[in-house]
Amino acid sequence: MSEEAKHSEHEHHIVSPKVYGAILVALLVGTALTVWASYVDLGVLNPIIALAIACTKATLVVLFFMHVKYSSTLTKLTVFCGVFLFLTLIGMTLADYISRAWGQW
Amino acid sequence: MSTNTIISLPDQSTARVPKVNYLSKENGILSWLLTGDHKRIAILYLISLSFFFFIGGALAGLIRLELLTPQADLMATDTYNKVFTMHGVIMIFFFLVPSVPATLGNFLIPLMIGAKDLALPKINLLSWYLYMAGGILALYTMVTGGVDTGWTFTTPLSTHYVNTNVLTTGLAAFIAGFSSIFTGLNFIVTIHKMRAPGMTWFKLPLFVWAHYAASVLMVLATPVVAIAIVLVALERTIGIGVFDPTKGGDPLLFQHLFWFYSHPAVYIMILPGMGVISEVISTFSRKRVFGYTAVAFSSVAIAVFGFFVWAHHMFIMGISNYAVIVFSLLTMLVAVPSAIKIFNWAFTLYKGSITFETPMLYAFGFMGLFTIGGLTGVFLGVSGTDIHLTETYFIVAHFHFVMVGGMLMAFLAGIHFWWPKMTGRMYPEKISQMAAVVTFIGFNFTFFPQFILGTLGMPRRYASYPPEFQILNVFSTAGASILGVGYLLPVLYLVWSLKYGAVAGDNPWQATGLEWQTQSPPLTENFLKTPIMDHDVYDYEWLEAQKEKEVASAG
Amino acid sequence: MPDSHAIAESAHETAHQAGHEHPSYLRHHFESVEQQADATNFAMWLFLLTEVMFFGGLFTAYLIYRNWYYPAFVAASHQLSIPLGGFNTLLLITSSFTMAMGVWCAEMKKKSGLVLCLVLTLILGLGFLGVKTIEYSEKFEKHHVPSYHYSLNSFLNPDSDEAAKASGDKPMALDMARHTEVYFSLYFAMTGMHALHMIIGIAILGFMIFRAQAGAYTSGHVTFVENFGLYWHFVDIVWIFLFPLLYLISRH
Ligand code: HEM
Ligand SMILES: [Cu+2]
Numbered sequence: 001m002s003e004e005a006k007h008s009e010h011e012h013h014i015v016s017p018k019v020y021g022a023i024l025v026a027l028l029v030g031t032a033l034t035v036w037a038s039y040v041d042l043g044v045l046n047p048i049i050a051l052a053i054a055c056t057k058a059t060l061v062v063l064f065f066m067h068v069k070y071s072s073t074l075t076k077l078t079v080f081c082g083v084f085l086f087l088t089l090i091g092m093t094l095a096d097y098i099s100r101a102w103g104q105w
Numbered sequence: 106m107s108t109n110t111i112i113s114l115p116d117q118s119t120a121r122v123p124k125v126n127y128l129s130k131e132n133g134i135l136s137w138l139l140t141g142d143h144k145r146i147a148i149l150y151l152i153s154l155s156f157f158f159f160i161g162g163a164l165a166g167l168i169r170l171e172l173l174t175p176q177a178d179l180m181a182t183d184t185y186n187k188v189f190t191m192h193g194v195i196m197i198f199f200f201l202v203p204s205v206p207a208t209l210g211n212f213l214i215p216l217m218i219g220a221k222d223l224a225l226p227k228i229n230l231l232s233w234y235l236y237m238a239g240g241i242l243a244l245y246t247m248v249t250g251g252v253d254t255g256w257t258f259t260t261p262l263s264t265h266y267v268n269t270n271v272l273t274t275g276l277a278a279f280i281a282g283f284s285s286i287f288t289g290l291n292f293i294v295t296i297h298k299m300r301a302p303g304m305t306w307f308k309l310p311l312f313v314w315a316h317y318a319a320s321v322l323m324v325l326a327t328p329v330v331a332i333a334i335v336l337v338a339l340e341r342t343i344g345i346g347v348f349d350p351t352k353g354g355d356p357l358l359f360q361h362l363f364w365f366y367s368h369p370a371v372y373i374m375i376l377p378g379m380g381v382i383s384e385v386i387s388t389f390s391r392k393r394v395f396g397y398t399a400v401a402f403s404s405v406a407i408a409v410f411g412f413f414v415w416a417h418h419m420f421i422m423g424i425s426n427y428a429v430i431v432f433s434l435l436t437m438l439v440a441v442p443s444a445i446k447i448f449n450w451a452f453t454l455y456k457g458s459i460t461f462e463t464p465m466l467y468a469f470g471f472m473g474l475f476t477i478g479g480l481t482g483v484f485l486g487v488s489g490t491d492i493h494l495t496e497t498y499f500i501v502a503h504f505h506f507v508m509v510g511g512m513l514m515a516f517l518a519g520i521h522f523w524w525p526k527m528t529g530r531m532y533p534e535k536i537s538q539m540a541a542v543v544t545f546i547g548f549n550f551t552f553f554p555q556f557i558l559g560t561l562g563m564p565r566r567y568a569s570y571p572p573e574f575q576i577l578n579v580f581s582t583a584g585a586s587i588l589g590v591g592y593l594l595p596v597l598y599l600v601w602s603l604k605y606g607a608v609a610g611d612n613p614w615q616a617t618g619l620e621w622q623t624q625s626p627p628l629t630e631n632f633l634k635t636p637i638m639d640h641d642v643y644d645y646e647w648l649e650a651q652k653e654k655e656v657a658s659a660g
Numbered sequence: 661m662p663d664s665h666a667i668a669e670s671a672h673e674t675a676h677q678a679g680h681e682h683p684s685y686l687r688h689h690f691e692s693v694e695q696q697a698d699a700t701n702f703a704m705w706l707f708l709l710t711e712v713m714f715f716g717g718l719f720t721a722y723l724i725y726r727n728w729y730y731p732a733f734v735a736a737s738h739q740l741s742i743p744l745g746g747f748n749t750l751l752l753i754t755s756s757f758t759m760a761m762g763v764w765c766a767e768m769k770k771k772s773g774l775v776l777c778l779v780l781t782l783i784l785g786l787g788f789l790g791v792k793t794i795e796y797s798e799k800f801e802k803h804h805v806p807s808y809h810y811s812l813n814s815f816l817n818p819d820s821d822e823a824a825k826a827s828g829d830k831p832m833a834l835d836m837a838r839h840t841e842v843y844f845s846l847y848f849a850m851t852g853m854h855a856l857h858m859i860i861g862i863a864i865l866g867f868m869i870f871r872a873q874a875g876a877y878t879s880g881h882v883t884f885v886e887n888f889g890l891y892w893h894f895v896d897i898v899w900i901f902l903f904p905l906l907y908l909i910s911r912h
Pocket of ligand 1: 257371372374375417418436437439440443478479480481482483485486487491494495496500503504507508511512
């Protein structure tokens with residue numbers, strides 16, 4: 001058996017319902033906040049705030065509901081990989097679109 | 106033992122193929138169709154892949170025949186379009202992508218890391234069923250009218266302008282994609298979680314490293330083409346406007362999504378082959394692979410860089426000029442790890458005790474042809490030359506050098522190399538060496554002229570061409586017939602060897618991998634007891650010591 | 661996942677003798693229960709990675725067109741109902757919570773708690789789909805489903821459309837208004853893919869409730885529930901992004 005298998009899920013951390021409850025509340029508050037923020041005119045900040053709140057909520061779900069906070073480095077790396085490549089796809093594609101109109105040559 | 110071969114077979118008058126092995130364990134068709142054994146699934150794949158290969162090959166033959174003459178006289182031009190499209194679809198999605206991973210990878214990864222099976226045997230079987238479903242659907246589309254968009258499903262051609270079977274072909278590719286995702290996923294989990302005691306990452310054979318890297322690509326890149334295909338399907342059926350310029354969509358977005366997969370896919374199609382070559386070169390020069398760590402990491406580097414270069418397929422499509430510059434630079438970067446591998450193999454050969462058995466001949470073919478293919482890839486990565494060469498036969502020659510000269514050679518090298526392990530019997534050496542040479546000659550006759558044709562400006566994907574190109578095309582078609590012979594021969598003698606081949610014994614090549622330290626063909630559970638990796642990888646001295654011990658205990 | 665099904669199945673057959681040296685849900689090719697649990701968990705994560713990239717293509721498309729056709733996206737997003745969307749977000753987040761609690765119950769070997777949590781998750785999921793159906797059918801009625809019958813009326817004459825009027829939309833030029841169709845294409849592609857994932861999830865949930873009642877997951881073998889939980893939370897996360905991106909583009 002490989003090393004990773006030895007010390008990851010072994011000390012299987014059981015998250016207590018209190019934590020879950022707290023996350024639920026945080027998520028609901030986040031939802032309310034994002035709806036409220038969308039009614040306030042903040043210019044360019046509007047989408048940024050909306051995404052920031054969504055990212056925070058997603059992070060909470062990943063860390064606690066999905067137990068990543070208590071998981072092995074491998075799981076953490078896996079999540080990181082996914083986020084990184086997701087951003088690569090979006091970022092590099094958008095880079096093309098954004099720079100298309102620069103310098104008319 | 107003669108000096109120019111390392112083959113060491115047991116005494117043929119007494120040797121037997123072990124009675125109990127994964128092939129003989131159970132009988133009947135159901136024991137195959139419901140098997141969870143990675144080795145049996147590998148065999149299922151091998152049979153079905155070969156089938157698709159010969160269908161694709163027959164289509165290739167038709168293409169070459171049509172191009173024998175400048176006029177479109179053998180078939181109607183739109184038939185020609187369908188033929189080259191189906192050739193591409195079948196060869197890429199149903200042969201090259203699964204070729205080495207699904208057969209050799211499936212068979213060998215658990216053996217090489219000392220595991221009893223892949224981590225998810227049922228998912229493995231599911232992969233094969235998905236593959237078959239996709240394949241049969243593709244064949245069905247072919248006989249019911251075919252499709253003529255090219256294997257790239259280019260929009261808006263595929264969404265608006267053709268009324269051939271785009272939907273079903275797309276669905277076939279989609280299903281095959283999931284087969285490939287599950288294979289990759291299974292490999293990653295297995296390599297992480299199922300290694301035998303003592304099998305650390307840097308004791309893994311390079312074959313396993315290469316498959317790991319390719320699996321990462323399968324898992325991460327394939328879903329993007331899946332969603333692109335879904336969007337094409339929605340666009341075709343209900344007319345959503347994501348790629349449709351008349352509704353404000355951007356056809357280039359399809360290209361982005363498609364090549365985000367399909368560039369990494371070309372590495373899915375070569376990395377496992379590189380893994381095979383590492384094993385073969387080490388075994389037949391009796392040396393540890395030079396710069397093991399560098400070769401291992403170059404696989405990973407290829408996988409990672411492979412994600413950042415996709416737009417080199419779009420240089421003339423209207424993407425931003427700045428993006429062209431960036432992607433052009435990044436493309437040149439990705440050639441570096443490929444070169445690292447070539448150089449390290451060359452250094453492995455240096456001062457090795459080289460012998461020229463069939464797998465090694467194919468490996469030499471690979472090294473030469475892949476180098477040419479890779480270098481011409483760099484030409485194409487430079488946007489200036491690409492603008493001249495793109496959509497000409499130069500591209501066709503480039504990717505056939507890497508895919509046929511590279512991956513197919515590696516596949517054949519691997520099949521010959523591990524044939525004794527898979528079947529317990531040797532293939533006939535002389536005739537197979539001849540087949541390897543015939544393949545190499547045929548290949549060069551077929552595809553080298555296409556580089557010249559491309560530079561002269563002959564466009565790809567047309568049934569007719571100006572008469573001055575005919576000589577080179579005749580060369581190419583003639584070469585293709587030689588190549589065809591080169592590919593038919595192995596089928597004949599490999600099947601023959603199943604019954605009449607010499608009994609191979611556990612380790613005919615005196616190779617070091619764990620897969621050679623168990624019986625051939627292996628037991629269903631691979632090893633009698635879980636092996637312990639107490640020596641280094643490619644440790645030929647350990648192997649010698651091991652042999653002496655055996656002799657001592659036997660005597 | 662079919663693999664874990666099989667694990668769950670064999671777990672059931674011999675639930676009464678779990679806890680022995682070699683529990684029967686241990687598949688033959690694994691060395692230990694930990695290795696098996698670890699491997700399936702990792703496999704699930706890799707599968708989710710695939711899912712991330714699958715949705716990645718859609719998000720890319722969304723961002724590009726949102727930048728290109730911002731006014732059209734704003735006006736089109738006004739056609740969505742925040743109360744309905746918000747309510748759905750609420751349902752889904754709560755279902756994520758009940759799912760997490762389900763995993764906890766399985767770990768603590770509380771059978772009735774687990775069944776209750778799974779049933780609640782199922783109901784909340786169905787509720788989500790119900791609301792989605794209401795939303796979709798409204799789009800059908802207004803001809804906002806991209807296809808050959810797509811109607812621009814709400815955007816060319818906002819006064820004729822309640823939702824547009826309520827948001828104070830101005831009539832749009834024809835060529836920009838036409839691009840609302842791109843918005844709705846993406847809206848249906850994204851929420852449709854998401855709903856498809858919900859439907860698959862609900863089917864599996866139904867199956868799990870059935871098994872949970874038989875005590876399959878409360879004998880120490882929780883892998884299947886855990887891995888399904890990961891899937892369900894992932895689907896929740898997708899919605900967490902879809903909601904602000906599709907509904908809340910600009911409401912001021
Ligand atoms: C070693 C580094 C490589 C580089 C720098 C490279 C570069 C390129 C470039 C720039 C193109 C686009 C040409 C054009 O359409 O104008 C291209 C096309 C292609 N390459 Fe490569 N390549 C490399 C290796 C490979 C490998 C290993 C494979 C497959 C095993 C491969 C398969 C293909 C295919 C199939 C196409 C044509 C796609 C099409 O338009 O149908 N390449 N390559
Ligand atoms: Cu490429």
